[in-house]
Amino acid sequence: MGIGPYTVRSNVRRGPYATLTLEGRVEPSEPGQFYMVRGDWGADPLLGRPLSILSDDPSRGLLRFLLKVFGEGSRRLHALEPGQKVHGLGPLGRPFPRAAAEGGGKPVLVGGGVGVPPLVYLGQAFAREGRPFTFLQGARTKGDLLCLEELAALGVQPEVTTEDGSEGERGLVTAPLQRAIEMAAPVVYACGPEGMLKAVASLCRGRVPSYLSLEARMGCGYGVCLGCVVPVVREGVRSYERVCREGPVFEGEVVEWP
């Protein structure tokens, strides 16, 4: 983990979304890890905001994120201009366990909303390793589909669902996931809104191992403030684990949903 000053290399906006590229000293990372990112904007908002790594290139000192505006912190990140200074802390958290896909068959990657970027990074790693995979992406409408160019660059045609039917299959991403599980998917990796993750965990339970990247409101990002804990049950024992430290990737079987 490093803490670094970074310079905004580019910030390409598309509606509420922005692809933010930072330049600075970049430590090697793994898919599923994240950074706490904060602009040089004074005291408010005080804390950095967690963003999953979309891609990085330590040799060229580049880091890429894809963000969506939710509140003040993400609005300010969305507004950053090239040349502005940014503080980044990372890479943080436990990555997706790629070894879980080594048994053969095509792993299934399921992304929804701003949960798509870490799965694209995971897809890039699988592509480098020569491991074919299935990519499912769910969105409310066509304009919310993300990272299609990055996936095309990997030669991957995602199976798309939209809730309004404006692109791909109408409905939820759990429909193609159900089919993939029936076709003997060996492992499922997912990131997205809580409702989607809960449905993915329920579909996978007892049938296929799943690894889910959870979201939580974060304070420090590195395990000290306990602001990000979620309930888990391991071997019948209920406890709390930190999304920033033990996660953000958890086995679907252990997460206790609200």
Ligand SMILES: Cc1cc2nc3c(=O)[nH]c(=O)nc-3n(C[C@H](O)[C@H](O)[C@H](O)COP(=O)(O)OP(=O)(O)OC[C@H]3O[C@@H](n4cnc5c(N)ncnc54)[C@H](O)[C@@H]3O)c2cc1C
């Ligand atoms: C490990 C991790 C990785 C993430 N990766 C990305 C990413 O790659 N791209 C991206 O756009 N976002 C990502 N997020 C979410 C992002 O960090 C939040 O959207 C951001 O912190 C919100 O800050 P804000 O100041 O804009 O909004 P706030 O003013 O803090 O909140 C605005 C509204 O959004 C709600 N909200 C804020 N954060 C969350 C949350 N985490 N879960 C549910 N509701 C929330 C609040 O309750 C409030 O209603 C990630 C979160 C985590 C934990």
Ligand code: FES
């Ligand atoms: S954000 Fe502080 S412990 Fe996780």
